[in-house]
Amino acid sequence: MQYFDSKYLSKRAIRLRPSPTIFQTKQSTELQKKGVDVINLASGEPLHAPPLSIIPVIKERLDKGMLRYTATPGTDELRRSIIHLYKKRWGLEFSTQEVMACTGAKQAISQAFLATIDPEDEVIIPVPYWPSFSDMVEFADGKAIYCNSTDYFTLDIEHFKKLLTSKTKWLLLNTPGNPAGNVYSLKELKKIGKILLDWPNVLILSDEVYGDMVWDSNKSHVPFIRAVPELKSRTLTINSLSKSYSMPGWRLGFAAGPAELISTMTKIQDQLTANPNLLSQIAASEALAIEPLTLSDKNIYIKNMEFLINGLNETIFFKCSPVSGGIFAFIKCDALIGVNTVFGVIKNDQDVSSWLLQHAYVNSVPGSVFGLNGYIRMSFAHPLNKIEEAVCRIKEAIKQIR
Numbered sequence: 001m002q003y004f005d006s007k008y009l010s011k012r013a014i015r016l017r018p019s020p021t022i023f024q025t026k027q028s029t030e031l032q033k034k035g036v037d038v039i040n041l042a043s044g045e046p047l048h049a050p051p052l053s054i055i056p057v058i059k060e061r062l063d064k065g066m067l068r069y070t071a072t073p074g075t076d077e078l079r080r081s082i083i084h085l086y087k088k089r090w091g092l093e094f095s096t097q098e099v100m101a102c103t104g105a106k107q108a109i110s111q112a113f114l115a116t117i118d119p120e121d122e123v124i125i126p127v128p129y130w131p132s133f134s135d136m137v138e139f140a141d142g143k144a145i146y147c148n149s150t151d152y153f154t155l156d157i158e159h160f161k162k163l164l165t166s167k168t169k170w171l172l173l174n175t176p177g178n179p180a181g182n183v184y185s186l187k188e189l190k191k192i193g194k195i196l197l198d199w200p201n202v203l204i205l206s207d208e209v210y211g212d213m214v215w216d217s218n219k220s221h222v223p224f225i226r227a228v229p230e231l232k233s234r235t236l237t238i239n240s241l242s243k244s245y246s247m248p249g250w251r252l253g254f255a256a257g258p259a260e261l262i263s264t265m266t267k268i269q270d271q272l273t274a275n276p277n278l279l280s281q282i283a284a285s286e287a288l289a290i291e292p293l294t295l296s297d298k299n300i301y302i303k304n305m306e307f308l309i310n311g312l313n314e315t316i317f318f319k320c321s322p323v324s325g326g327i328f329a330f331i332k333c334d335a336l337i338g339v340n341t342v343f344g345v346i347k348n349d350q351d352v353s354s355w356l357l358q359h360a361y362v363n364s365v366p367g368s369v370f371g372l373n374g375y376i377r378m379s380f381a382h383p384l385n386k387i388e389e390a391v392c393r394i395k396e397a398i399k400q401i402r
């Protein structure tokens, strides 16, 4: 391999750490390459089938063979589908200038930060959080400021009030949340909105990519601007086909917000990637017209989630309440800290995760990756027999504890 001196790299690139969840997945892939049958509950991909009707539409377009550039924020057809979706589902009104399609929600969020953050601007992120949020803020030269959460993993209002300063540029909300599956209620969103009405320099980024994946029958997804329409001119809503529509590899996300912000994000996208892949745009227009999850899909997620958390709750070391939404269980594991295992004495959640990988062959992500120690994250978006096997292996590994 050729030697490349890191002196050539920019400070910004050097500062950017490799994705911590990708690292965990890599460790388990290495074990798998050695022939170990690892159950990978670390990954974040949905389980249900994507809408099958996208396939003939894509085939027909491929047969025509004409795939050209489109407008950078997406075709008119796709933008109309996005507008229609918000109108139909939540009665929200957007114009074509207020929506754009991107290569995944990730690109939309990064562009929003690049479009607005100056050095030292602050972004308030409730803990636990999806680690890409803080990495994207720092990549844009901003500063991530972490806010405590309640027992239900929603923003701690009193702490939030203390963190707001003249440097605050964004509040980042994620509902349903990754990693903890928290779903904000209308009342909670209104409370947050009321505070922000007094802070006219603060923007709100609401990541709602798991919006169709709510499992708690007493809760439902409420878009932030549905709860606080007065803040529409300062709110950017992020969505994607990766989760609800089970189309992560198509890399199609979208953003809806104030026209000037969208046009600035479009200007940035013009230089980064230009339009998102046209085939993905065509597939997205088709998919958005369809209900993403059937009742049977929902029941499978609920059954798998309940099996995972009930199984782990039967042990004395793990604790998890029913998950309200999304595809992850965020499991308390601090009872294992200080315990002597075959792996050695467990010092933190990273050790819990490594012990489970090395001795139960179950891959998880330590809570510290999401800014909260003493937890591990496991995805229940896996076939039930895999989850049964994972719980069985974990119980066996616990039996080996001295």
Ligand SMILES: Cc1ncc(COP(=O)(O)O)c(C=O)c1O
Residues within 6 Å of the ligand: 044, 103, 104, 105, 106, 107, 130, 174, 177, 178, 207, 209, 239, 240, 241, 242, 248, 252, 253
């Ligand atoms: C909260 C959240 N937002 C955004 C994304 C990324 O979505 P996309 O695949 O559309 O880039 C993820 C993926 O894990 C996520 O968990």
